[in-house]
Amino acid sequence: MKSNSYDIHVVLPRNYFAFTPLLPSVTCGTVEARSVVEPIRSITRKSGVNIHFSEAECYKIDNKNNKVYCRASKDKKLGGQEDFSIDYDYLVIAMGGRSNTFNTPGVQEHAHFLKEVDEALKIRHTVVDLFERASLPSLPVEEKKKLLSFVVVGGGPTGVEFAAELHDFVLEDMAKLYPSLKDYVKITLLEAGDHILNMFDKRITEFAEQKFARDGIDVRLGSMVVKVGENEITAKERSSGQIVSIPHGMVVWSTGIGARPEVVEFMKQLGQVNRRALVTDEWLRVEGSDNIYALGDCATINQRRVMEDIAVIFSKADKNNSGKLDLQEFKEVVGDIIDRYPQVDIYLKKNQMKDMASLLKKSQESNIIVDIEYFKEALSKVDSQMKNLPATAQVAAQQGVYLANCFNRMEECEKYPEGPLRFRGVGRHRFRPFRYKHLGQFAPLGGEQTAAQLPGDWISIGQSTQWLWYSVYTSKQVSWRTRFLVVGDWGRRFIFGRDSSKI
Amino acid sequence: MKSNSYDIHVVLPRNYFAFTPLLPSVTCGTVEARSVVEPIRSITRKSGVNIHFSEAECYKIDNKNNKVYCRASKDKKLGGQEDFSIDYDYLVIAMGGRSNTFNTPGVQEHAHFLKEVDEALKIRHTVVDLFERASLPSLPVEEKKKLLSFVVVGGGPTGVEFAAELHDFVLEDMAKLYPSLKDYVKITLLEAGDHILNMFDKRITEFAEQKFARDGIDVRLGSMVVKVGENEITAKERSSGQIVSIPHGMVVWSTGIGARPEVVEFMKQLGQVNRRALVTDEWLRVEGSDNIYALGDCATINQRRVMEDIAVIFSKADKNNSGKLDLQEFKEVVGDIIDRYPQVDIYLKKNQMKDMASLLKKSQESNIIVDIEYFKEALSKVDSQMKNLPATAQVAAQQGVYLANCFNRMEECEKYPEGPLRFRGVGRHRFRPFRYKHLGQFAPLGGEQTAAQLPGDWISIGQSTQWLWYSVYTSKQVSWRTRFLVVGDWGRRFIFGRDSSKI
Incomplete structure (x- = not known):
């Protein structure tokens, strides 16, 4: 099933997508602005699906009537016709943040x-x-x-x-x-x-x-x-x-x-106050709504704590209602627990435990039988591993791919849910929750020196890292055109230097 | 002698030189704006001579005190210090025109x-x-x-x-x-x-x-x-x-x-009214001044008419004051006449005469002896060939090279003047007058079709002319950098098309 079962409308106040990680390079002309942007229409056209695009700003979301209100930048030439509204079945908010x-x-x-x-x-x-x-x-x-x-x-x-x-x-x-x-x-x-x-x-x-x-x-x-x-x-x-x-x-x-003012306004509407961004669940769905999603810098995932659910987890796992969990029972739900509460996995890795059973093991016993109190105690520290995701392009990009995938597989997953057990409810979640995979982060320091922190606390500093940076940023370009242009710009800079014309 | 015997100060409201013939291509992104500009400082630096540059507008010329008044674009950050004046020995005005x-x-x-x-x-x-x-x-x-x-x-x-x-x-x-x-x-x-x-x-x-x-x-x-x-x-x-x-x-x-308002103002100061641009003599010197030159779209050359000078020409040629000009006498001044009055040359070429003697020949006589009346009669039509030069980059560029050459050879030519006889005065002009050499003109018509009118009324239309256009415009670029960029832009357009991002 391709996404052409949807009628997609993209609203953005700019008619291009900008590869923001290269913006610092644009400030001094190392890379040209045009080399890091791609027209939205050229991206949507390549998708092969008919996607509407409007260059406009969304200034209001009416989630009661499933409507967004938009405005093209004010211009006398349009004589008041710059306002329009769009009805939606699903809404994805990816408006980013502001300084x-x-x-x-x-x-x-x-x-x-x-x-x-x-x-x-x-x-x-x-x-x-x-x-x-x-x-x-x-x-x-x-x-x-x-x-x-x-x-x-x-x-x-x-x-x-x-x-x-x-x-x-x-x-x-x-x-x-x-x-x-x-x-x-x-x-x-x-x-x-x-x-x-x-x-x-x-x-x-x-x-x-x-x-x-x-x-x-x-x-x-x-x-x-x-x-x-x-x-x-x-x-x-x-x-x-x-x-x-x-x-x-x-x-x-x-x-x-x-947060951007429109997002703050919408958060008020939803009763989400005192939050730095739109709160979503682990499936990127905005809390307090069932057909609005949010991702990127305008959103934050409210990861459910294990401790909140510890009683229901235990009772779901304890199939025979014996009040005790044995190894067999435990093994049947361990995958679901790890899927639903990623902090468990991070905790295990951090403490060099090979699986969740190690967490529950008392000394060297091979069989495990635990009661709820022991279960609570063993898992009491895992929530400390919960972290807000950084506001980076890397997170937003992974969320975008994740959400598109969910939409594309919606019908299939309605029938055959692939997510973890609903510990609080019945059945399974349709999808696996979003899981961020940190691929590392660069810090270019000038003079062809870059530092990089790669997964597993690998550190790499120097000119070779700069070349790694060049190749990663080349591969991450949104189109062959911008890839070609960005590499061309780097080459031009090496040969001719940066242009200082005041255009 | 290189130009470093001068202390040169360039004043321009932009800090770059723009290759204006490619501006129509910039309007639709066939060529990027940055590809047709070169920072002035990068051009002057390559000259190897120390040239001062100020990004400012000249708003007043005080030719009595040899001073120009300039103003950097108004900005609060400078707190009134944006005004300055520059003293000059020679002034070259090349401010261009306006729409x-x-x-x-x-x-x-x-x-x-x-x-x-x-x-x-x-x-x-x-x-x-x-x-x-x-x-x-x-x-x-x-x-x-x-x-x-x-x-x-x-x-x-x-x-x-x-x-x-x-x-x-x-x-x-x-x-x-x-x-x-x-x-x-x-x-x-x-x-x-x-x-x-x-x-x-x-x-x-x-x-x-x-x-x-x-x-x-x-x-x-x-x-x-x-x-x-x-x-x-x-x-x-x-x-x-x-x-x-x-x-x-x-x-x-x-x-x-x-004409630009500052130029109009200066023309008033000089008493040049009802003219479309600053009037100069054939050496590009502004009429009514002896150390101010003007070239390009802001200037027009007032070519001296033969008929105005016909009496002095005749008397200069008639060395023995006989009231008659014979072939020998005539041959001695013919080069000077053609140098001083280029319209003569154009007239001869147009009428397919091989030299000026043909103009004076009565039927097939081999010897020529003419009096002033006949001389007047024979030359009466040459002034009809006088034309204002077109307001093109080609003219301005040739004038720039000409004038730079004059300044570089000033000392030498003071001693050994190389210009034509001064028919009205004594001695010779220091320099030959400026002579425009028309190399042809292109008219790109879209769809890879270009028309060109080349010297000698050659006409060339079609795709091959488009390629001629590409090569001529490539060779005319001001630096290797812009040459590389312009060709890169053309290539990019062939492969990826033009960018429609609204930046």
Whole structure:
């Protein structure tokens, strides 16, 4: 069964899909913006299925009447006809997040963000613009230095990658074209925590901090930004409590993501308050609805705790209602438990147990008979392994594939459910729950040096990792066209350098 | 002597040089904007000479005090320091022209132009935008048709090339991605004259008109636009006197060029009124000044007429003051006459005379002795061959090379002047006057068909001419980088088509 049994309508305020992991490269022209985007229509056309697409923003979801309200960007040429609504049987929300300003004053007005293609292009434009301004003959040296002070807020992967890109751009390209300005450039990275790249292994963090120190990038740890002004950014240093002001020509704000206003509105409608994103179950279905799904940065999976269900798990497993679980009974449900509660699996791996039976074994006994109290005790720690998934493209992409697969196999799985036992209910779940498979994460550090944390805590740092990065990012491109363009851009950069034309 | 004996300062409101002949290709993404631009600093750096560059607009020329006043684009970050002035010994004005609206109401507000890179990009953005809007589910068919009505005003090479590009884009790319809209697209070309491409040979004009008719491009000859509205353009048909209104989604205005306001201001200062551009002598020196030069679209050469100087020419030639010119005397000045008055040469070639002696020969006499009256009579028609040079990149480029050459050889030529005799004064001109060498002109007509008019009235039309166009435009690129990029873009388009992402 192919997806052409559905009538699909895609609504997006842009008419292209952007490969966002390459956006930091777009900011300095290492890769062109057009090389990381693919028109939605060209993607849907290749699917061979008739998919409607509208370039519009969804501003309201009416889940009572199964309707979404959309608006094409306002334009006088349409004379009020830019509003329309779409009825749905199923709704998939994948609206992403937006930059989180933590309500810091001045951020929205004076800082640049790095979530959308046009934001990346604006940064590129501004960088070159600042060099041109700093070249004006009328400007005193102090002013030149102010203009060429670049401040990056947030030491996560995006902020670090941008700082590294900017440093490379200045060193490799701008220093040749603006030789007199080279010494006035200053890059400052403000991180509120104790280290940059703190979601990475300590070895990577250390390497990155040392490399940035060698590169002359001023990394200020424990710096909480309290205000962004037009020409100045103010931070509070945690250690000393001191307030420090740094003049800037440009601030790039990259401190993680928050929920978009439309999503917040919808969360209110559903009674989901005080959550950072739309809460879904493990099948990506939005809690409080039965035909709305959410994935990517706008959603978060509310993984059911084992401890919440411990009584029903035990009673489902204890088929003969003896109040005791023996090995045979246990073996029959162990697969379902692991399917339904992935934290169990992670816990076992972490503690180097080969299967769940090891968890229940008392010393070296070969037979296992446990009661509910013992069962509870044995599983009491597994929930500690529950983690929110990171807000990365990797997670979103896997969720997209998972959900498409579910829809494509909906009829089949209605008849032959393939999911785990419903411990609280009867029968089985139609599908296996979504399971994220972490394939590793890169942190490009500039100068052809990249760090990577691969599954199993493998660490790889250096130029060979940069080449691994090149090949992974090439293979992840959405089309052969963009693959060809991205590789072409890298080649062009090696031969001719980056373009500094202010377009 | 290299140009490093000069202290050179370049002022330009953009920090890049754009290869404008490819702008029509940029409008539809056949070629990317970045592929046709090269940063000024990268060009000046390659020269090996230290050249200052400022990204600023020159808003005033003070020729009394040899000073130009410049302003970097206004920005709060500079706090008033965006103004500066530069003293000069020599000034070269090469500010180009601007689109001529003939003061037609609404053009400035509602039409697109095609002179700058950002204008070409705006057209590209608008074309895709119109297709996206026309796809909205809420829109009735009539509205879709209005949005997809593209009107091009001006049947010169730029207007024709844009119409052809747009037609190809719709046919080759958009028809695939927006199959339901294909039939609603309408391209209309309004030309006030009797034919499109009227500066070309009749065979080319005919071919182009026939091709456009086959392509379904509605060419309306003798249509004078009287008003451009937001959604409607109004034209007067010369033959019937009727006023016709055409609804439009986009109007592209391409009816030739006019003078920029700063140039007009400077012309007033010099007393050059009622002229379409800065008037220079044949050495590109601005009339009424002795250290200011002008070239390209902002300038026009005031070629001295033979008839104005006929008396002094005769007396300079008549060395022995006999009142008669014999062959020997004549031969001594003929080279100077042809150098100083290029129209003579053009006249001879046009009338298939092998040298100027033929002009003076009475029937088959071998010896020539003429008096002033006969001399006047014989040369009376040569001035008819004087023509203003076209406002093309070809002319501007040749003028640039010529002027650079003059400056580089200034000292040498002061000592050993190489120009023609000064007929009105004494001695010789330092340099030969600028002489334009027409290498031919292309008119791309879409569908891999190009027409070319080559020197000697050679005409070439078809696909082979398209390939000639590709090779000439490749060779004319300003750097190896852009050459590589432009060819890459053409290749990409053949393989993957044009990108319709709205960036």
